[in-house]
Amino acid sequence: MTKKKQIARIESGVRNLDALFHGGLPKGSVVVVGGPPGAGKTILTQQICFHNASRKQRVVYFNTLSEPTAKTLRNLDPFSFFDPKKLDDGMQFIDLGTILRSEGLAEASNLIMQGIKKAKPAIVVIDSFKVFDDLSKSKAELRKFGYELAVNLMAWETTTFLLGEYGPRDIATNPLFSIVDGLMIVTQREQSGEQQRFIQIPKMRGTEHSRDEHTFVITSHGIEVFAPRVTIPREDRGDVVSRCKTGISRLDELLNEGIPRGSSLLVAGVAGTGKTVLLLEFLYRGAQAGEKGIIFSFEETSERLRATARGLGWDLDHEIERGMIEILFIPQPAIHVEGHLLMMQERVEATQARRVAVDSVSVFLHKVKDRQIGREKVFQLASVIQNAQAVGFFATDIPYGTQQLSRFGVEETVVDGILLLSSTEEALERERYIEVYKLRNTGHLKGRHSMTIGHGGITIYPRHGLDDPLDGPPPALDPSRRLPTGVHGLDELLGGGLLERSVTLVSGSAGIGKSTLGLQFILEGAKRKEPGLYVALEEGPDQILASADALGLSLKGHSKRLLDLVYLSRQSFRASQFLTILNDKIRSQNTRRLVLDSVSQMVKSTEVSEDLRQLLYALTVQFKSLGVTTLLTLESRSLFSTDTVTEHGYSPIADNIVMLRYQQASGGLRPTLAVVKTRGSAHDRGTYAYSITQGGVHIGERADGTWVSSAEDDPDPPPGKRERR
Amino acid sequence: MEDEGEHAAFVQAWMDRVAKGLPADQLIQTFERGFAALWGRANQTLGDVTLNAILDRVFVNAAEQFPFLAALETSTTGVRCERLAERAHSFNDDQLAEGLRFMLAEFLTVLGNLTAEILTPALHSELAKVGPARGGQETDP
Numbered sequence: 001m002t003k004k005k006q007i008a009r010i011e012s013g014v015r016n017l018d019a020l021f022h023g024g025l026p027k028g029s030v031v032v033v034g035g036p037p038g039a040g041k042t043i044l045t046q047q048i049c050f051h052n053a054s055r056k057q058r059v060v061y062f063n064t065l066s067e068p069t070a071k072t073l074r075n076l077d078p079f080s081f082f083d084p085k086k087l088d089d090g091m092q093f094i095d096l097g098t099i100l101r102s103e104g105l106a107e108a109s110n111l112i113m114q115g116i117k118k119a120k121p122a123i124v125v126i127d128s129f130k131v132f133d134d135l136s137k138s139k140a141e142l143r144k145f146g147y148e149l150a151v152n153l154m155a156w157e158t159t160t161f162l163l164g165e166y167g168p169r170d171i172a173t174n175p176l177f178s179i180v181d182g183l184m185i186v187t188q189r190e191q192s193g194e195q196q197r198f199i200q201i202p203k204m205r206g207t208e209h210s211r212d213e214h215t216f217v218i219t220s221h222g223i224e225v226f227a228p229r230v231t232i233p234r235e236d237r238g239d240v241v242s243r244c245k246t247g248i249s250r251l252d253e254l255l256n257e258g259i260p261r262g263s264s265l266l267v268a269g270v271a272g273t274g275k276t277v278l279l280l281e282f283l284y285r286g287a288q289a290g291e292k293g294i295i296f297s298f299e300e301t302s303e304r305l306r307a308t309a310r311g312l313g314w315d316l317d318h319e320i321e322r323g324m325i326e327i328l329f330i331p332q333p334a335i336h337v338e339g340h341l342l343m344m345q346e347r348v349e350a351t352q353a354r355r356v357a358v359d360s361v362s363v364f365l366h367k368v369k370d371r372q373i374g375r376e377k378v379f380q381l382a383s384v385i386q387n388a389q390a391v392g393f394f395a396t397d398i399p400y401g402t403q404q405l406s407r408f409g410v411e412e413t414v415v416d417g418i419l420l421l422s423s424t425e426e427a428l429e430r431e432r433y434i435e436v437y438k439l440r441n442t443g444h445l446k447g448r449h450s451m452t453i454g455h456g457g458i459t460i461y462p463r464h465g466l467d468d469p470l471d472g473p474p475p476a477l478d479p480s481r482r483l484p485t486g487v488h489g490l491d492e493l494l495g496g497g498l499l500e501r502s503v504t505l506v507s508g509s510a511g512i513g514k515s516t517l518g519l520q521f522i523l524e525g526a527k528r529k530e531p532g533l534y535v536a537l538e539e540g541p542d543q544i545l546a547s548a549d550a551l552g553l554s555l556k557g558h559s560k561r562l563l564d565l566v567y568l569s570r571q572s573f574r575a576s577q578f579l580t581i582l583n584d585k586i587r588s589q590n591t592r593r594l595v596l597d598s599v600s601q602m603v604k605s606t607e608v609s610e611d612l613r614q615l616l617y618a619l620t621v622q623f624k625s626l627g628v629t630t631l632l633t634l635e636s637r638s639l640f641s642t643d644t645v646t647e648h649g650y651s652p653i654a655d656n657i658v659m660l661r662y663q664q665a666s667g668g669l670r671p672t673l674a675v676v677k678t679r680g681s682a683h684d685r686g687t688y689a690y691s692i693t694q695g696g697v698h699i700g701e702r703a704d705g706t707w708v709s710s711a712e713d714d715p716d717p718p719p720g721k722r723e724r725r
Numbered sequence: 726m727e728d729e730g731e732h733a734a735f736v737q738a739w740m741d742r743v744a745k746g747l748p749a750d751q752l753i754q755t756f757e758r759g760f761a762a763l764w765g766r767a768n769q770t771l772g773d774v775t776l777n778a779i780l781d782r783v784f785v786n787a788a789e790q791f792p793f794l795a796a797l798e799t800s801t802t803g804v805r806c807e808r809l810a811e812r813a814h815s816f817n818d819d820q821l822a823e824g825l826r827f828m829l830a831e832f833l834t835v836l837g838n839l840t841a842e843i844l845t846p847a848l849h850s851e852l853a854k855v856g857p858a859r860g861g862q863e864t865d866p
Contacts, residue, residue: 007841028839117785148774155778157838 007206010122010159013051013081014044016225016342017199020214026206027122028157030150031182032129034166039186040197040218042067043079045125045161047222050081053090058121061093062112064131065100069093081222092119096126105135105145112149116156123159130164133174143175150179171202181205186216192337192367199225215338226338229376232345234383241441244354244391247285248278250460250580254436254445259417261354263440264382264392266361266412268405269421274432274453275395277312278421279357280305281457282393284314286355287324293355294326296344298335298363302327313455326351332363337377340364345384353390360395362407375410382414393419405437416440422448434460450577461577463618475624477502477655477680483593483629486524487517489699490658493675493684498656502679503620503630505599505653508660512671513692514633515544517658518595519553520696521631525593526563532593533585536567537601552694564589578602579619586626594628600635616653636661655679663689663703672703732833735849736826743857749813749821756825757806759855763829764803766851767836770844773801779839780804783831791824804828 009024018024025031025048033041046061053059063069072093076082087093094115100108116124136142153160162180164170171177171185182204188197198213214227243258252258259265267275276299283293297305305327309316319325328347330340348356358364361378368374378394385392394415396406405412405420412418417439423432433448450461482497491497498504498521506514522532534555536544544565548555555563566585568578585591596619602612616632623630632654657677662669674687689700744755767776780799788795793816796808813821829852837845 117782151774151778152781154839155775155782155835157835 009207010048010052012048014047014223014225016214016227016231017223019230020199020201020210020225020227021204022208025159026181026204027159028154029181029204029206030153030160030162030179031184031204032166032176032180033161033163033184033186034170035186036167036188037165039188040216040223041163041186042072042127043218044184044186044199044223045127045163046072046076047079047081048161049091049123049125050083050086052123053086055089057090057123058119059091059123059125060115060119060121061091061125061127062115063093063095063097064108064126064128065097067127068097069095078220079222080220092121100131100135105132105141108132109145109149113152116152116158120156121158123161124153125161125163127161127163128165129162129176130166133164133176139175143179146176146179177203192369194367215336217336217339224339226336226342228338228341228345228380231342232380232383232387234379235387242389243442244286244291245289246282247289248281248458248460249456250449250462251434251458253462254434254449254460255439256443256445258442259391259439260441261389261391262386263416264385264394264414265417265419265439266406266415267393267395267419267421268398268412268437270398270400270423273421273423274451274458275397275421276300276305276359277308277453278419278434278458279359279393279395280309280316281312281314283325283355283357284309284316284319284457287319290324291354292324292326292351293357294328294347294351294353295357295359296340296347296364297327297329297359298332299359301329312453312457314457326353332366335364335367337365337368341377341380341384344381345387348384348388348390353388356385356388356390356392358392358394360397360407361411362395362397365408368408371408371410374408375414378411378414382416412438417442421451452577461580463579463615475501479680483530484524484528485517486520486527487697487699488695489688489690490517490673490697493673493686493688493699494656494678495681495683498629498631499679499681500629501624501627502655503623503632503653504656504658505632505634506658506660507634507636509636509662512660512662513690513697514635514660515539515547515597516551516553516692516696517660518597518631518633519544519548519551519555522563522593522595523553523555523558526558529562530592531561531589532563532595533582533589533591534563534565534595534597535582535585536565536597538598539567541565541567551692551696553696561589564591579615579622582619583622583626586623586628591626591628593631594623595631596633598633598635600633613653620653661687663687665689670703673697673699732837732845733826733830736829736833736852739829739852739855740822740826743855744822747857749816749818750810752818752822752825753806753810753813755855755857756829757804759829759852760804760832761802762851762855763832763836763848766847767844771836771840776803779835780832783828783835786831787824787828790827791820793821794824794828797828 008027010027011024012018033045035041049059049061063072096108096111099111132145133142136145166174171183177183183202185200185202186197188195197216197218199216200213201209202211210227210230212229214225216223216225241260243260245252245258246255267278269275279295283295286293306316316325320327326347358381361381365374365377368377381394382392396411398404398406405418418437420435420437421432423430432451432453434451435448436444445462447463449463452459477499479499481500483500484491484497485494506517508514518534522534525532545555555565568581586594599616620630654677656675656679659674659676661672663672670689672687673690675683675685687703689703691698691700739759744752747755764776777799780803784797793812796812798805798808833845833848836848
């Protein structure tokens with residue numbers, strides 16, 4: 001007997017309204033439904049009535065001097081909640097108009113009570129109650145009338161709705177509002193460029209309730225309240241983190257262990273940076289891995305998205321047909337932010353989507369002018385993702401020429417991560433990049449990484465920077481393990497061949513024999529069953545084969561596994577993509593020897609030499625880590641000068657430097673070779689003449705005019721610090 | 726909410742104790758004292774206006790099931806039973822007892838519903854104090 005009793009509730013039958021009351025209207029409450037004409041008071045109340053009316057739970061609807069009952073019924077007919085059968089069985093309309101006109105308040109009150117005693121209704125409506133304000137002779141009479149009616153209604157345990165065109169002034173001054181238990185105000189006004197309806201519950205005794213304004217719409221189904229602030233609470237999912245692998249080429253390499261489930265990521269970029277493709281591929285790869293996905297598209301129709309996918313070679317249609325992917329297109333003019341937020345919540349839950357794409361939040365929220373509201377809506381969207389333990393990719397259009405990370409400048413504060421897409425003009429081309437700008441609770445590769453979009457989809461070329469090498473620093477070179485170069489006389493100058501896993505820079509002017517040296521190095525490896533990879537950036541494969549043949553260095557007799565020739569066109573690949581491409585190649589071939597001919601081409605393909613220095617460093621570290629002994633060729637502009645090895649300061653990345661230069665000799669120029677640096681090994685520092693004949697380079701006699709260098713000296717000081725030797 | 730049946734059972738037990746086998750006039754007197762006890766206690770908390778509204782509802786319901794109860798009238802202490810007593814000879818005793826039991830139980834049920842049973846312990850306690858019309862074993866309120 002002493003335990004707390006819960007007040008019984010009645011369902012409103014209005015979508016999301018009960019949530020505002022934390023579980024329905026307290027039974028037996030007397031509630032004023034106020035608002036200006038046309039705000040939706042009558043429809044709201046009638047929807048509640050028809051939802052509840054039954055033989056056991058009767059409803060009595062008193063019309064006063066407002067809308068005639070016949071008109072009420074006619075206007076109700078189009079709504080799906082209207083059930084004419086209930087007019088004979090549960091729902092009763094009583095017109096008080098005649099009595100009110102002739103007899104006044106007291107008799108009206110008697111008639112109301114007679115109707116209640118007769119029907120014993122669970123719900124009573126008086127529409128409009130405002131008429132009693134007009135008919136009462138004084139405030140005192142109105143208060144007495146209201147009080148007695150409220151007490152009688154209380155005694156009958158009816159839930160009562162008193163409708164009226166009450167405004168804010170009435171709430172402050174009308175005695176009715178101190179008598180009643182609850183107050184629901186419906187209004188409409190322009191917001192974000194369009195007329196919107198609002199509902200607010202400033203007062204409701206007997207329950208906790210939302211006091212905020214919430215939007216609603218009136219459709220053929222009646223009233224639908226949108227209250228994402230209430231209905232999309234962010235649920236605490238505990239500390240257990242499972243992660244999502246996107247399946248997009250190399251993106252997961254950037255994202256390390258993957259995206260924590262429940263996370264929302266902005267996919268940010270100016271127009272044309274590949275946001276939609278990234279979103280689509282995210283869903284497509286997920287579907288292939290057995291994860292359902294859904295995309296809410298506010299820009300592209302379903303057919304256009306399907307066409308995009310077909311153009312990339314994806315069978316998206318199949319994934320849609322087998323129910324793995326759903327595309328929902330919402331045209332911009334039809335966007336109702338709060339309504340569609342709830343729709344998204346429902347669709348994500350209904351489809352059990354594990355991947356959710358929104359393309360784009362910029363368009364979805366384009367009518368929201370208030371940044372704070374925009375932020376709240378993105379938060380609610382992110383809450384939908386978190387509650388479903390899905391992963392959300394939200395596209396956002398960054399305005400051109402700004403440093404923003406999103407359209408409105410607030411989205412990034414709410415989401416868990418940002419994938420920043422960008423493009424830059426490089427020579428005559430526009431290159432795409434992707435950057436994991438932020439991803440909570442996840443170690444990820446930093447910086448911009450090259451990205452291409454082509455047949456098959458997105459390809460990312462991770463750029464492992466100095467602070468995040470793939471497998472830590474390479475082990476030190478072992479002086480006891482050397483590889484013969486295949487060049488007659490060169491191994492002796494190098495102290496017995498190239499140290500295994502060392503990087504050798506061969507510098508020389510055009511035509512001096514750098515490529516020939518490289519070919520000999522690779523061929524020697526093939527003879528020794530050491531898989532070799534010759535990466536040509538200048539000459540095409542046919543030209544290389546022909547040149548090799550002319551020197552009696554036939555490459556054709558070896559299997560591709562032992563000797564592979566790869567041509568990377570400058571037009572097809574950017575310097576920043578080399579690392580990924582070569583890494584793949586080396587791993588698949590188990591390469592032991594590699595020639596990159598020439599680094600100069602990479603210099604030409606990028607204008608940022610510091611970036612290239614970092615890239616070369618990353619390349620060499622990577623090759624060493626993979627056990628590859630590398631020979632890089634580098635073109636020197638000078639035929640004769642021995643002042644510097646390179647014009648770009650790249651020599652510190654090499655363990656060994658071999659400099660090829662011409663010397664004036666009687667009868668013309670003669671090529672010479674000098675080993676100017678070897679790391680961890682003694683070497684001959686003399687300059688030697690050499691010849692290129694059948695069989696390749698042959699080191700000859702020591703040349704006149706020798707010059708001296710030590711391994712400790714920096715042969716390639718930075719610009720401005722060069723000293724003539 | 727308190728189950729309607731629990732109020733009915735409580736009233737039944739009370740009537741079995743204090744009014745079993747009483748002739749109609751004494752049964753009505755006992756009912757009148759019992760109702761006055763409930764009214765007096767409820768009135769302290771709820772006031773006349775509310776109690777009258779509740780009583781109005783209880784009368785309507787009771788008269789629907791037991792039409793002879795339409796002879797009951799309201800008073801400042803709850804109900805006046807003179808008119809009912811005048812006609813008591815024309816009723817079956819069991820029917821009368823059943824009607825009066827319903828009145829008390831319905832009054833307790835409606836009060837219980839409206840007050841989330843907050844007053845129920847006190848009301849049951851007040852009713853329990855009301856003894857038989859004769860014998861004086863119980864204390865009248």
